[in-house]
Amino acid sequence: MQEIHFAPLQGYVDNAYRRLHSQIYGGVDCYYTPFIRIEKGEPRRQDIARLKASVGDGTPLVPQIIFASLEEFRILTEVVKTLGFNRIDLNLGCPYPMQTNRGRGAAMISDIATMEQIVKQIDSDCSTSYSVKMRLGKDNPDEWRSLLPLLSSVKLNHIAIHPRIARQMYSGDLYIDEFRSLESQSSNPIVWNGEIRNIGDLSAHTNAAAIMIGRGLLARPSLATEWRNNEEWQHAMRIATLLEFHDRLLSEYEQTLCGQTQILQHIKPFWDYLEEEIGHRCLKAIRKASTLDRYREAITTIE
Numbered sequence: 001m002q003e004i005h006f007a008p009l010q011g012y013v014d015n016a017y018r019r020l021h022s023q024i025y026g027g028v029d030c031y032y033t034p035f036i037r038i039e040k041g042e043p044r045r046q047d048i049a050r051l052k053a054s055v056g057d058g059t060p061l062v063p064q065i066i067f068a069s070l071e072e073f074r075i076l077t078e079v080v081k082t083l084g085f086n087r088i089d090l091n092l093g094c095p096y097p098m099q100t101n102r103g104r105g106a107a108m109i110s111d112i113a114t115m116e117q118i119v120k121q122i123d124s125d126c127s128t129s130y131s132v133k134m135r136l137g138k139d140n141p142d143e144w145r146s147l148l149p150l151l152s153s154v155k156l157n158h159i160a161i162h163p164r165i166a167r168q169m170y171s172g173d174l175y176i177d178e179f180r181s182l183e184s185q186s187s188n189p190i191v192w193n194g195e196i197r198n199i200g201d202l203s204a205h206t207n208a209a210a211i212m213i214g215r216g217l218l219a220r221p222s223l224a225t226e227w228r229n230n231e232e233w234q235h236a237m238r239i240a241t242l243l244e245f246h247d248r249l250l251s252e253y254e255q256t257l258c259g260q261t262q263i264l265q266h267i268k269p270f271w272d273y274l275e276e277e278i279g280h281r282c283l284k285a286i287r288k289a290s291t292l293d294r295y296r297e298a299i300t301t302i303e
């Protein structure tokens with residue numbers, strides 16, 4: 001059976017979310033960190049602190065890095081390897097101008113000169129297995145065509161493709177024909193990433209080496225395990241498990257964060273993609289809650 005990967009989702013899938021998701025739901029073979037980046041010439045401290053804190057927590061985790069140059073790549077891979085990781089994911093997909101204007105993320109798809117240096121470095125590093133997560137391009141859906149032969153010249157764990165261009169951000173039509181063309185030309189395994197919401201969507205991608213799911217798992221955290229066990233969870237079971245997941249996450253945030261404002265800031269996004277599951281009124285009450293008491297009250301209305 002194909003592997004299911006939980007896509008990196010900055011602001012949603014943190015250490016505690018990943019660990020509890022894997023303990024409570026399972027069904028996911030591999031999780032990724034949000035991208036780790038260079039800030040003021042060194043690896044961003046909070047990224048490294050979070051990565052350090054995840055070591056040994058039992059969740060199958062791949063750190064993801066974003067870089068603008070061979071130098072940034074070297075600094076980041078070194079620090080990640082020092083923490084004991086031998087799998088690293090490379091972000092060639094981030095669409096945000098904050099990163100692309102610095103030559104990172106989706107901008108790296110067409111920076112062939114830098115990617116030649118990176119590929120050389122990957123090729124000479126036998127201790128680490130690399131994967132790439134990319135879009136089809138930054139501005140055009142055929143940008144991948146110049147990069148793919150280079151990526152095919154080196155052995156990668158896989159290339160995960162979100163078949164959009166950066167300008168589309170996270171919505172709009174998927175370029176399926178370009179994806180198929182890329183898939184047929186790649187010498188590395190291709191992982192599908194994009195718009196998987198239910199078991200039917202998963203079944204449409206049985207040719208892919210693995211399937212990476214982001215928002216679909218936020219909206220239905222049981223999706224991977226339902227698919228794996230070929231068993232649809234009824235609403236009552238989904239809600240009961242969701243509440244257990246939420247309660248354990250909230251209790252972790254209460255132990256590790258300081259003050260109601262911070263705790264609410266971290267826990268409220270948990271519900272952002274769950275409107276279909278809990279209803280509009282509940283979600284509105286959750287978002288409106290300004291104290292933990294009010295927040296808890298709102299949660300008790302979920303049925």
Ligand SMILES: Cc1cc2nc3c(=O)[nH]c(=O)nc-3n(C[C@H](O)[C@H](O)[C@H](O)COP(=O)(O)O)c2cc1C
Pocket residue numbers: 007008009010011012033034035064091093094133162170193194195196212213214215216
């Ligand atoms: C809020 C948010 C944060 C994201 N953070 C990252 C990230 O740190 N690294 C990355 O490679 N992709 C990131 N992505 C992209 C997702 O990993 C994924 O490629 C995208 O959501 C498409 O997959 P989906 O349709 O299954 O959600 C993010 C997407 C969203 C919506």
